Amino acid sequence: MCCSAAVAGRRRDALPDESFFNNTFHGEIGNLIQAHLVQMAVPKPARPMEVPRPPRPWINRDELLDETRRHIDTEPGSPLVITGPSGIGKSALAAMAAEELRDRFSDGQLYIDLENEDMYSAARAVLLRLGEPKDQLADTFGGLLSHYRSATRDRSVLVIVDGAESATEGLHFEPSSGTSRLVVFALGAPPDLAVRRLRMSELSxxxxxxxxxxxxxxxxxxxxxxxxxxxxxxxxxxxxxxxxxxxxxxxxxxxxxxxxxxxxxxxxxxxxxxxxILSPSAAWLYRLLSVLPGAEFEKSILKVFESPSGASSGAYEELVNAQLVTETRDGWCLVEPSVSRDASRRAELESLPIELLAAMRASLRWYVKRAQLADRAIMGDRLRRAAVPADVDCPPFRDGPEALAWFQANHTALYTAIQMAVLHDWNEEAWALAEAMWAFFNNVSYPEEAERCYQIAVEATTQPVDRARMLLFLGRVRLELAKYRDAEAVLRESHSLAVEADDLELIESSLALLGRTNQYQGRYHEAIEFYTEALRNAQQGEHNRAAALQLLSLGRTHRDLGDLGTAERYFERALAAFTRIKDGRHVLLVETDLAVLKAELGVPGAVEKADQVIGWLRQAGLAKQEAAALERLAAALEGEERRRRLELALEVFERVGSVEARRIRRMLR
Incomplete structure (x- = not known):
């Protein structure tokens, strides 16, 4: 590497090389990157209003509601903790307070339900709903909380944590903005907790x-x-x-x-x-709703049900009248938790009649189709194996952001649906739903849940080519979890099945992931062999995006091997390929790799251009890539220039709560 102070000085003083500009920083690429930046962030609502509707009637809690409002208005920075036993009305008070304060906070309301989500998943989910990109999220709970404090620093939000066992759980979600407020509803709180607290008791x-x-x-x-x-x-x-x-x-x-x-x-x-006391049709629907994969459901699913005694709409209205089902928000309903538990018990004790079993399968097919429509709204044209059910109707999605938000709200229920399908030997529905869920797992970081999902889906397949597809998903998730040996085993099986089926796309994908497996383990020569074969397959099948991805992988592997000249040539080819297909995200990533590599090679003007492109990464919200690029750029420099890039990398790693921050601190000592 060219790392001397003299070379570094020439880099800063010399005029940029014009051929370098024309080759990699020309207007078409720059415009493509800038145009695509606005599309890279995780979809988010402009002003989230997540708290469910308050129940009616509202009786004799006005004094408590007034006290809640008074605290929020007059005690900035002090969380409010409201405790009481189950059934005392904590969630109702939370909903009523949120409704009355809906215009008080300019950036809306966040609702975190710890009764149905663990702390780690809740922290990750709320960051995603705030629009923080998947690539920024930390791998630890502490890192997620650091990120949460950063994400709420400049916002004015009301954060309501409901369903906590202890108030200490909810206090982790205190926003860092002085104009935001936190209200925690819990069963209890330690006596020495330094917060404003209210205790709910039964009504007079x-x-x-x-x-x-x-x-x-x-x-x-x-x-x-x-x-x-x-x-x-x-x-x-x-x-x-x-x-x-x-x-x-x-x-x-x-x-x-x-x-x-x-x-x-x-x-x-x-x-x-x-x-x-329910009519037969309402009792039938009661039992059916209890075996839906989630307690909350979309009202549109009722269209697929026809009860033995007539249309499902009348039975549904009877359940609402009996306060067994509650409409929580537009188009969404909640089966009361006690109802769900009771109806599930009945389903276990009483044999399911054939028509109820058929309706249950229809409901699962509704979820499959809804997930497939969401997948297409998010990822557009990609390889898919499962057919879309034609025997159920469900509403489409307006766009990708709406579809991703639906996945976020329903991913736990969808995983449960896969388990239910396997339990009843409805294997086609099981792996079809898992295939559609890749649009979610590819954009939102839930690797442990994804691994469980695809382990089940692999066993649900009956055709070798479908099994190969599910093994690909499982192998990719295991790579994300750093389970390299397990990943390699399933990817080799996937490749073998794909070769037997003579499926060019599956062969190509398995080769690419086997290349990545070897690259991550430092077996660079083996990785290059897999990537090269995958590239030949992609070019043979005229799969332009896949070919561009293999070119990028070959560039990075040669770079890691120390062959910078070959890496540069592959990066140039990858850049041209991604530019042709107008993939702005990858154009930006390759531009970054190429600019930093040219800085390592001592190309005049490359350091300045690397800084510029790293700035574009920052605009795009790709924090982890930004920090990694800064660290690589620092390695090409010396003295204060090196230290400044490392300090910037440290700031980014700390902002997202990455464990990499500790390593950078050691480098700065």
Missing amino acids: APAAVEMLLAATTGVEDSTALALVTHYDSYPGTIRRIAGLIRARSHGADQDGDSATSLLDYPATDLLDATYH
Whole structure:
């Protein structure tokens, strides 16, 4: 390398070499990069409003709501913790507070539900919803929290953490902006926690009676008081009592019972009694909704169901009337958690009739098709094996951002759907859904979940060519997890199956990933052999993007091997190939590799151009690539110039909470 101070000085003082400009920094490439920058960030809503709608009726929590608002308005920087047992109404208070404060925070509201998500996944998910690119996300929980503080520094947001076991869990999500606020709803909190805290208790008897009367019709005050006294005045219990009363009033068979007869039921039987009063079609839908892969579902899925006694819409309205299902936001519904648990128990204890089993499979096919439509909205034209179900209808997506947001909201339910499909030997649906989910896993970092998904999908395939496809996904995820031996094993099996099937695209993909496996393990010569063969296949099949990717991989492998001249030639070819197909993201990445390489070779003007392109990486939000490029550029320099690039790399690694920051600090000592 040319690293002397004299050479470095000439680089800074000399005029840029014009042939270098014309070859790699010409207007077409620069315009393509700049035009594409705005499309590189992870899709995000302009102003997220994530808190669910408040339940109705809202009774006698105004004092607590006023206290919550007062704290948010007058105590900046001080989190508010609200505790209470399950069923006391914490989520209702959270939703009501968010609704009343919807115009208070210019950058919207974030809702983090720790009852349904672990801390690590929640931190990663909220960063993605804030629009932080996948490539920036750290691999550790501490790194994600550092990134979260950075991402919220210049925002004014209300952050509501619900479903926490202990308030200490929710306090991790305190935003760093002085104009933002955090409210945590938890079962409990340590006594020494230095926060403003409020404790929720059950409603007073008069308030509980008022809530029950507001949720029902035709109930006498004395009866309502007797019911509240017999059970308790938790809002959750009152909701169950009201649901049973409403279900009775809706039923055709009234048999003279009044609300007073509810006093004969133990509290644990309220839900059971509600289920038995439902019409056959509503009871059928109740059981079906319980075996959907997620508690929350899109109302449009009801179109695929036809109950034995008629259309599903009437049965659905009966469930809403009985407060077994709640509409949480436009187009979305929630099966009450206690309902879901009860209905799942019934599904285990009672044999599923054939028509219910058929409807269950139809619902899974609905999820498959919805995921396939999302995949196409995000990734456009790519290799796909599974057919799109023609027997179910579901709404399309407007664009990629909407589709990726749908995946983000449903990825856990979709993984559950794959498990359910395998359990019932619906193997075609299982691997088809896994194939569609690659659009999500390729853009959002959930490698552990992705590995589990494709392990299941591999076993669900029945055709060798489909198995080869799922093995490719599994091998790529294992590479991301640094499980190189496991990755190599499944990729070799994939390659063997692809060769037997004479499938050129699968052969090409398996070769490319085997090349990457060897490159990551430092076996550069073996990697070059795989990449070269993959390149020949891509060129033979006129797969222009695949060929460009192999050229890039060959350039990076030769660079890692120390053969900079050969690496430069491959980078130049890759740059031309990506420019022809107008792949702006890869044009930017290759420009960076090429500019830094030319700096290592001592080309006049290359250092300045490398700095410029690294600045474009920063604009694109590609922080990890930015930091890696700065570190490589530093290696080509000496003295203060070297130190300055390393300090910039350190700043980026620290900003995203990367463990690489420690290594850079050691280099700066």
